[in-house]
Amino acid sequence: MPAAPFAAARPLVPGLLSSLAAVVLAMGIHLLIPALPAMTVAVVLGILAANLPGSSQAVAGILRPGLNSAGKHLMRAGIVLLGLKLVLTDLLGLGWKTFGLIVAVVLLSFLGTWLIAKAFRLPGDSPVLIASGFSICGASAIGAMAAVRGTAQKDTVMPVALVTLCGTLAIGVLPLLSKPLGLSPLEFGQWAGASVHDVGQVVATAQTAGAAALAAAILVKLTRVVLLAPIVATSSLLERRNRPAGSKMPAIVPLFVIGFLAMMALRSTGWLGAPVLETGAILQDVLLGAALFGLGSAVRVRELLGTGLRAVLTALLSWLLIAFLGLLAVRLMDS
Template sequence: MSSHPITRASGPRAAFSPFRQGQAVSPSLTTATIWPGILLTAAIAGAAFVLRQLPGVALLSPMILAILIGIGIHNLVGTPKWAKPGVVFSLRRILRLAIILLGLQLTAAQVVEVGAGGIAVIACTLIATFLFTVWCGRLIGVGRKLTELIAAGTSVCGASAVIATNTVTQAHDEDVAYAVATVTVLGSIAMFVYPLLPGLLHLSPHAYGLWSGASIHEIAQVVAAAFQQGSDAGEFGTIAKLSRVMMLAPLVITLGLFAARRARQSGNTAGQAKAPMPWFVFGFIVLVGLNSLITVPADVKGAIVVATTFMLSMALAAMGLETDIRKLRAKGLKPFALALAAFLFIACFSLVLVKMTA
């Protein structure tokens, strides 16, 4: 990625990156230089959690609030130079640790509970949505990298999928911010619209829960929408959504393999070296397995969920601190039209599959 510090730093940013390819990190750089930026992103994430306590704001996730605060700081007063190394660290290391910890929210038993039919609906919906979005992006002229981010965010799990996918897609910060914004807005719309439709569509609680889990973007949005139709729909929708999140791992690995192949075909050996297998995804898979074998106490798991959300919020705060709003405006409405088309596709396609398997 030419400007996104999650995967590498180049140009003017390279001077601030403590993780350049092939370069050792000095102890002074990792302590004295990185901590100020880490504390800044943590402060923004903390502010996002506090803001969610205000009336009406609780509907927004702390992740989207964090990126909005970061964008505001960067575009109003500028990101301080002393914070740059810590911002890079939050975007690289803290982000990947948070994605690994997502594995502790999933178990193999949850997947079994969804059943073969439910898993088939979720998997087919994910694959079809991703391929449709990529095809549609090419058709209307949206850049490949931004298209992949919107496709991942829509087909898997919103903002978390966007930033995880960008570790191999290597898009610009503005592309990531745009993708996060669109999938968050459209997922929020689904959260309010879906509960109005079960009666009209003649969906049982089980079918409605599966539809919600297979098609709404964020976990929190699924929970909010599904539980409005009762506990049965809410619990099954949540499990279906978590099973869908598990599919983030094979998606990111597949995209990493395609990125490496593109680099080889173009003869860009440097690009090939910068498109490695995303190791952190294997950490995610290991924790899913561990969580399936042992019982993590509920209070410990609850604390891990909060910590994971906080770290993801730190990563998005750092992304906001690197995002130029003028570049977002320059992208126009085509990417939003793409996200809207993907949103409508996943809602309709998954509904047809749910009806067929009901």
């Protein structure tokens, strides 16, 4: 009997090991080219693995069970550890005006993106997944929202690819606009934190303007991350209301979101020393990187190009919307 769980897990091993190897490679590339976030590199490596002739067969075959497991379970574990980046006192120190403006950016960009996706008639849960990723925290938010809605993993592939594409676009474009818009380093950091999707992409964008910009960007961005829990919980409540009586209901607050909040509370106590926090940050990067490689490996470029034009237009319009809302919020913060 004890051997049964190991037998069931054996098919997952090749894919999980390949995901971990991809994370090591992604982190190595990030060290060589700091402007490229490791998480973005991990998604790109997954897409390449799925579409290059030498690796696509293995990705679709022996590696697939482990890659699917990484995309689902390691993503949730990484979201839990993301809570270790948040300190309540830092967020409260923003002041009610700044906090309210950040909340407004998230809610308006979420609603705006959802309406754009609906206007382009994107199918299934794509509108809410894309809205979550663009407005809150990239692929992590997509994974969390997909979990509470019971979305099939294959249906998260396109939203993850789009949020990665536009977040990478922001790394190159936003710094070029800083001077024409007359932004100080602090204002540029706030803008990056309010409008770029993934935490790693925010860091890569803001660090171009110096330490002050980076600190402001991280604080604003993590405030957006805090909103992951209430928005996911609200979506879960709506999902429960819309499901027929007798069907399986999603948890109001999923276990991994409770874990995320618990890690945030633990970090806020000040009990955790620097070594523990550094270890947690590394482990979080490994887990999310492996998950994103797994999700990226499900992207078939030919299929995406053939069916994703409306989705690409949705993503670009959403990217412009949140950039505008973020810039407007920064102007209002300083007024």
